Amino acid sequence: MMKRKKMPSSGKSVRIIFLGLLSLAVLIVGLLHGKDLVLFNPKGQIAQNQAHLMLFSITVLVAVAIPTLSLMYFFAWKYRESNSKAKHDPNRTLGKLSVVGLWVIPIMVLILLASVVLPATYRLDPHKAIVSDTKPLTIQVIALRWKWLFIYPDQNIATVNYLQIPINTPVQFELTADEAPMNSFWIPHLGGQLYAMTGHSNLLNLIADTPGIYAGQAAEINGPGFSGMKFVARASSDKDFNTWVKTVKWSSNTLDLAEYNKLVLPSQNNPVTLYSAVKPSIYDTVLLKYEGAHNHQTEQK
Amino acid sequence: MRELLVGNLTWESLPHEWSTIGGTLTFILLGIFAVIVITRMKRWKWLWNDWLTSVDPKKIGIMYFIVATFMLLRGGLDVIMIWLQQSLSAGTSHGFLSADHFQQIFTAHGNIMVFFVAMGFIFGLINFIVPLQIGARDLASPFLNTLGFWLYVAGVIMVNTFFLFGGKYAATGWLGIAPLSGTQFSPGVGVDYMIWALQISGIGTTLGAINFIVTILKMRAPGMKLRMMPLFTWGSLCSMVMAVTVFPLLTATLFLLFFDRYIGTHFFTTTLGGNAMMYTNLIWMWGHPEVYILMLPAFGIFSEVVSTYSRKSIASYWSAVFGMIGVSFFALSVWLHHFFTMGAGGDVNAFFGLMTMVIAIPTSVLVFNWIATMYRGRIKFSTPMLWFLGFVGTFAIGGMTGVMLAQPPADFQLHNSLFLVAHFHTMVIGGVIWGIFAGISYWFPKMTGFRLNERIGRYAFWCWLVGFWMAFGPLYVLGLMGATRRLDHYDNLNWQPFFVVALFGGILIAIAVGLQLVQIAASFIQKRQLADNTGDPWDGRSLEWSTPSPAPFYNFVNIPKVTSRDAFLQMKNQGIPKPVYKDITMPKTISLGIYIAGLAFLLGFGFIWEITWLIVVSAIGIVVCIVLRTFDEETEYIISAAELEKMEKARTQKLLARLRHDDTYKDEDMGLREFYKSVLTWSQDFVKNKRWKTF
Numbered sequence: 001m002m003k004r005k006k007m008p009s010s011g012k013s014v015r016i017i018f019l020g021l022l023s024l025a026v027l028i029v030g031l032l033h034g035k036d037l038v039l040f041n042p043k044g045q046i047a048q049n050q051a052h053l054m055l056f057s058i059t060v061l062v063a064v065a066i067p068t069l070s071l072m073y074f075f076a077w078k079y080r081e082s083n084s085k086a087k088h089d090p091n092r093t094l095g096k097l098s099v100v101g102l103w104v105i106p107i108m109v110l111i112l113l114a115s116v117v118l119p120a121t122y123r124l125d126p127h128k129a130i131v132s133d134t135k136p137l138t139i140q141v142i143a144l145r146w147k148w149l150f151i152y153p154d155q156n157i158a159t160v161n162y163l164q165i166p167i168n169t170p171v172q173f174e175l176t177a178d179e180a181p182m183n184s185f186w187i188p189h190l191g192g193q194l195y196a197m198t199g200h201s202n203l204l205n206l207i208a209d210t211p212g213i214y215a216g217q218a219a220e221i222n223g224p225g226f227s228g229m230k231f232v233a234r235a236s237s238d239k240d241f242n243t244w245v246k247t248v249k250w251s252s253n254t255l256d257l258a259e260y261n262k263l264v265l266p267s268q269n270n271p272v273t274l275y276s277a278v279k280p281s282i283y284d285t286v287l288l289k290y291e292g293a294h295n296h297q298t299e300q301k
Numbered sequence: 302m303r304e305l306l307v308g309n310l311t312w313e314s315l316p317h318e319w320s321t322i323g324g325t326l327t328f329i330l331l332g333i334f335a336v337i338v339i340t341r342m343k344r345w346k347w348l349w350n351d352w353l354t355s356v357d358p359k360k361i362g363i364m365y366f367i368v369a370t371f372m373l374l375r376g377g378l379d380v381i382m383i384w385l386q387q388s389l390s391a392g393t394s395h396g397f398l399s400a401d402h403f404q405q406i407f408t409a410h411g412n413i414m415v416f417f418v419a420m421g422f423i424f425g426l427i428n429f430i431v432p433l434q435i436g437a438r439d440l441a442s443p444f445l446n447t448l449g450f451w452l453y454v455a456g457v458i459m460v461n462t463f464f465l466f467g468g469k470y471a472a473t474g475w476l477g478i479a480p481l482s483g484t485q486f487s488p489g490v491g492v493d494y495m496i497w498a499l500q501i502s503g504i505g506t507t508l509g510a511i512n513f514i515v516t517i518l519k520m521r522a523p524g525m526k527l528r529m530m531p532l533f534t535w536g537s538l539c540s541m542v543m544a545v546t547v548f549p550l551l552t553a554t555l556f557l558l559f560f561d562r563y564i565g566t567h568f569f570t571t572t573l574g575g576n577a578m579m580y581t582n583l584i585w586m587w588g589h590p591e592v593y594i595l596m597l598p599a600f601g602i603f604s605e606v607v608s609t610y611s612r613k614s615i616a617s618y619w620s621a622v623f624g625m626i627g628v629s630f631f632a633l634s635v636w637l638h639h640f641f642t643m644g645a646g647g648d649v650n651a652f653f654g655l656m657t658m659v660i661a662i663p664t665s666v667l668v669f670n671w672i673a674t675m676y677r678g679r680i681k682f683s684t685p686m687l688w689f690l691g692f693v694g695t696f697a698i699g700g701m702t703g704v705m706l707a708q709p710p711a712d713f714q715l716h717n718s719l720f721l722v723a724h725f726h727t728m729v730i731g732g733v734i735w736g737i738f739a740g741i742s743y744w745f746p747k748m749t750g751f752r753l754n755e756r757i758g759r760y761a762f763w764c765w766l767v768g769f770w771m772a773f774g775p776l777y778v779l780g781l782m783g784a785t786r787r788l789d790h791y792d793n794l795n796w797q798p799f800f801v802v803a804l805f806g807g808i809l810i811a812i813a814v815g816l817q818l819v820q821i822a823a824s825f826i827q828k829r830q831l832a833d834n835t836g837d838p839w840d841g842r843s844l845e846w847s848t849p850s851p852a853p854f855y856n857f858v859n860i861p862k863v864t865s866r867d868a869f870l871q872m873k874n875q876g877i878p879k880p881v882y883k884d885i886t887m888p889k890t891i892s893l894g895i896y897i898a899g900l901a902f903l904l905g906f907g908f909i910w911e912i913t914w915l916i917v918v919s920a921i922g923i924v925v926c927i928v929l930r931t932f933d934e935e936t937e938y939i940i941s942a943a944e945l946e947k948m949e950k951a952r953t954q955k956l957l958a959r960l961r962h963d964d965t966y967k968d969e970d971m972g973l974r975e976f977y978k979s980v981l982t983w984s985q986d987f988v989k990n991k992r993w994k995t996f
Contacts, residue, residue, distance in 0.1 A: 036795050065698075068669070081679055102669050179571075195642055
């Protein structure tokens with residue numbers, strides 16, 4: 001037979017070294033990149049609620065996992081082969097009560113989690129309008145190959161790959177796509193993503209509470225231009241937003257159907273483009289181009 | 302004329318990107334090398350009669366392992382390329398791969414790892430172990446089994462065919478999500494290669510699964526009730542039932558996608574009423590259960606391992622059984638959690654979120670059950686047990702992140718991010734792959750007659766564990782930093798260090814895989830002193846340990862009679878009955894499986910390149926083969942009692958002769974240095990004495 005004397009001790013020391021390195025790594029990441037952990041540094045109410053939910057479930061799950069795993073590694077150590085002092089009970093199986101416990105513990109944990117998660121699912125449904133005194137801003141988003149077109153119907157302006165919103169104002173994004181595969185519209189700082197699909201108007205409600213420049217991106221694979229299909233989302237004060245709208249109005253570009261048809265053609269890594277005027281019905285035209293178009297907004301009304 | 306002969310195949314479609322050409326050359330050279338070696342050793346006949354046409358599930362299992370190992374290396378090379386690109390391609394630098402090529406690589410990686418590595422190993426283990434565990438000589442339909450295996454091989458070849466005949470692989474992600482996979486956005490043959498690779502191997506899986514369900518239900522040893530079945534058999538049964546439930550769905554979905562691409566229907570297109578969301582639904586209705594199809598046999602393996610190495614019965618057999626049944630039941634009702642972000646609304650999302658969290662209940666029960674099994678055990682830390690201990694810690698973290706992802710509001714933030722990628726790799730590597738490794742090192746003596754080298758096995762384990770967390774820890778962090786998956790380039794330089802660490806983790810894993818290959822080679826070198834002379838090296842509890850190692854092709858001289866769980870343990874306690882020699886009926890070798898799979902490959906190839914005559918010929922060929930098979934009435938032969946006795950005696954003689962020599966061997970597993978030395982001596986000897994001439 002093989003000699004196994006050396007094994008447990010060397011195994012254990014490696015495990016300790018490994019755990020030490022792991023926690024050191026976590027610490028370094030925490031110190032250096034705390035701010036970069038975007039999902040835990042929300043800049044809006046939706047992202048904040050989502051972060052809270054994540055932290056809550058992490059807490060509950062860690063509270064269950066740590067004792068469980070500690071118990072397991074403790075048993076592994078205590079009942080190791082070389083420890084002849086530990087009891088050996090080869091035929092021992094669990095009694096009825098313990099079996100019930102085996103099942104009841106995870107069920108209790110699940111009930112605890114579900115009681116928080118299920119209401120949150122309804123509260124944080126992306127279609128649900130954000131309660132606020134400020135009148136919401138509507139932005140129509142069309143995912144193209146491979147760029148984002150943003151239309152501000154009330155301001156009658158449009159932009160490509162650039163988004164500006166006023167803080168503390170609920171923003172209703174109406175999402176669709178044209179001549180493009182499925183897309184996902186995501187601004188991690190502000191909240192979760194939602195799919196933009198042809199012939200389908202999807203409604204995403206977000207809000208920003210801190211001015212700043214936030215990265216936005218396409219999150220679903222959609223072809224060779226995928227990684228370049230990103231945009232900048234800038235949250236600013238109301239005043240700055242209005243000034244910006246006025247600046248856009250100075251742009252010499254306007255978005256009519258002819259211009260739009262050029263924009264629809266596939267292109268990668270598009271620069272930011274601003275349009276001072278938009279043919280009003282472009283979003284609806286694009287949506288209705290597809291048979292059996294499905295509009296979430298009208299359905300909700 | 303040319304189009305009539307070879308369809309759309311042209312010289313221009315041949316591979317021309319350097320890394321693809323590298324693959325092409327590797328495949329051609331490996332092929333030539335294999336042909337030369339086999340020809341020189343005059344092993345073609347042996348290969349054909351003893352292996353390729355064999356219906357012995359044990360040999361088929363080993364062939365599954367060999368193919369899956371090659372695919373593991375192939376898929377692993379993909380990963381290194383993916384991580385290298387992501388480490389380099391930040392800010393102004395754009396790495397060494399084009400976006401399209403990068404996307405083909407991760408698509409192929411996903412397909413290969415799930416269909417041809419994980420499925421291959423799982424089917425190999427089920428083939429090898431289940432008949433032995435239930436005390437059967439062979440399977441309900443040996444023909445279906447070899448057909449299933451060869452269809453899997455045809456799928457493996459199909460997924461690599463573009464190396465030889467050109468075109469590209471799909472660049473759509475491993476599930477070919479519509480409408481990206483339609484002809485509008487993916488012209489060319491890439492998606493067709495994927496469709497036919499999955500289609501052919503998927504049909505093989507369905508056939509294999511039917512076969513195993515019937516085998517487990519109808520061919521158990523006399524007296525073995527369902528409630529006495531070993532847990533690996535239970536896990537396999539649950540897994541195979543799920544496979545039969547969902548694999549037809551994959552076949553149907555892929556056919557619809559194929560119709561869209563080939564004859565211009567509009568099931569999943571953007572125009573003319575096509576509904577791409579339907580594709581996402583259908584493919585995940587198969588795709589999520591697929592993960593559990595892989596997971597359940599692994600749960601079974603860990604249950605066997607923890608019970609054997611703790612020298613205790615499983616703490617609560619029924620909890621383990623119902624845990625596995627519960628997992629397979631609930632797994633069928635969670636698919637929508639892969640697209641909460643499609644915007645279905647609160648009711649739908651809440652239901653599927655809840656169902657997903659419910660799966661955590663049976664899974665936690667399984668984990669608690671294993672812990673309770675260790676309580677008051679006598680735990681031996683052999684490598685399978687190390688894999689188990691590594692698995693539980695890793696799996697717990699994967700499970701926790703899984704519960705996070707199951708919560709719709711959180712999923713809106715985590716979906717499509719690297720957090721998700723890290724999560725499912727934690728489950729599939731930590732759960733399935735390590736389960737497979739535990740299973741292989743646990744049952745290795747039964748397959749070969751000698752144990753695996755423990756020392757190098759431990760090195761491999763630690764490299765895997767540390768490498769895994771080095772690779773996927775950073776991906777969790779990147780996900781929380783808002784990094785999406787599948788990026789061939791990114792601007793945020795803060796992400797780069799994490800990708801670099803992940804790359805080093807990947808390299809460490811590659812080293813671990815290399816160590817495992819060394820481990821196997823070292824065990825072959827030392828096979829005399831690692832020999833398992835008793836057939837029961839771990840003091841096992843179930844029937845597979847009651848037969849000698851390696852298991853004879855008829856599995857058992859006498860089919861054992863079973864009266865309780867842990868059947869072999871009871872036999873050992875009550876005294877093992879003396880063998881009685883009787884005539885045995887065994888299935889004959891079948892070559893039709895290879896022909897049908899070859900024709901299925903040609904059929905797919907014909908559809909991919911639109912070569913009409915090839916489609917017609919191979920379709921007719923398949924039908925003819927199946928009809929031929931139905932007329933084949935002499936499918937079995939008899940081993941007489943005298944022959945059986947002769948074989949058994951010869952085996953005993955050999956064993957005794959070996960035992961007499963045993964004390965001349967050193968009593969320790971070889972380390973890396975000894976391995977290096979013996980390989981060096983061997984190759985010096987090989988060159989000096991011109992050993993290739995004696996082949």
